[in-house]
Each structure stands twice: as C-alpha cells, then as structure tokens.
Amino acid sequence: EVQLVESGGGLVQPGGSLRLSCAASGFTFSDCWMTWVRQAPGKGLEWLATIKEDGSQKFYVDSVKGRFTISRDNAKNSVYLQMNSLKVEDAAVYYCARPRPGYYLDHWGRGILVTVS
C-alpha cells in the first residue's frame, strides 16, 4: 500500500524557515517523481513544486521560486521542502503527493499544517 507521511510542520514567525519532510513507502520511491501541494485555510489547492526521480530536475510555481527548495533522498525514501523567508500567506496545509505519467497525482499524504504568525 502506498503511504506518504508528512512531518515537520508547526508555528514559525514571518521571515523564518521550516523544512517539511515526506516519508514514502509501498512503492519504488527512486522510480517516481514527487510533488508538494498546499492549501491555505478555506482556500483552494496550489501546486508548488515537483522533483524528478533522480533529483536532476525541479519545477516551482512562481510564488515560491527562490524561497522554497524541493529535494529528495532516495536512500531514505523521502522528499523535502525547505521553506525560507516565510510569509503570513504561506500558512497552509502542505501535502506531499505522487505524480504519475500523464501529469496527475495518484496518491496524497494526509497533509501537515504550517502556521506563520
């Protein structure tokens, strides 16, 4: 069974940093791209960043480019989201998800809450 479990969320002050982790299991992690998505309170979903299987390519939405960095450690079956220079508007539930060929997301974590205040 595919499982994605996020961790590392919490309360941070504006301007601060936080590193989210997503532990994957139930599939060959090193064969799969991975994605981070977020959802601000009461708002819609926002695709943030995607990383290729080997980490050689990374893609970001403009709103986080230069502040957020996606990375992965295939030996640990984990993907990360380093978030710097956090703003109040970055407060959201952050989801880790697995994209598949065909550009859709077939498995999602339960999400982790980030509060910026």
Added chain:
Amino acid sequence: QTVVTQEPSFSVSPGGTVTLTCGLTSGSVSTTFYPSWYQQTPGQAPHTLIYNTNTRSSGVPDRFSGSIIGNKAALTITGAQADDESDYYCILYMGGGISMFGGGTRLTVL
C-alpha cells in the same frame, strides 16, 4: 498569466446529473493539458477521480466521467448522491514541468 477556471459553486438534486468544467482564462483546454479531477471533503486530503481527461482512477464509480466539452475539460456526475457533496478540483498540465490547479467547485447536493 493564464489562470485555470472552475465554477465556484454548483448544486444538483439527488439523482440528478451535473457537469463541472475546467477552463483557461486564455486559450482552450484540450487533451494535451492532461486534465485530471480530484474530490476533497472538509479536513481530508484530495482523492483522485479522473486522469488523462477521461480515465477513472481505481475504485471510482462509473457515474463519474471526464471529457472535453467545447474548449473546457468537464467532469460529469450522473445520479448524484448525498456523499458527492464535496469540493472538486481540476489540474491542467501547462508544460515545462508546471501544473496548475483550478480554483475548485463546491458541489451541493440538495
């Protein structure tokens, strides 16, 4: 900048049929955008319904179907049930490794 558009809200009667759409502020949606659809209930992670325009995800009932109608992607629910009351999101692949969500449609079944 191009934005992915969805109806903010929609209502359907139990047993009725509803079609939600996913468009672009500039241009037309085609299969080359690989539209996919997701259902989300409050407090839960999204659940994948449809991908590659019209392929149902495993375990999704066949009353959910996807298509292209005119210049938009569409999600049709036939025989709506009370537990279909949820938020529905589409994703379009914009190219260059970038995907975008629509703003979501809140579906009410009443």
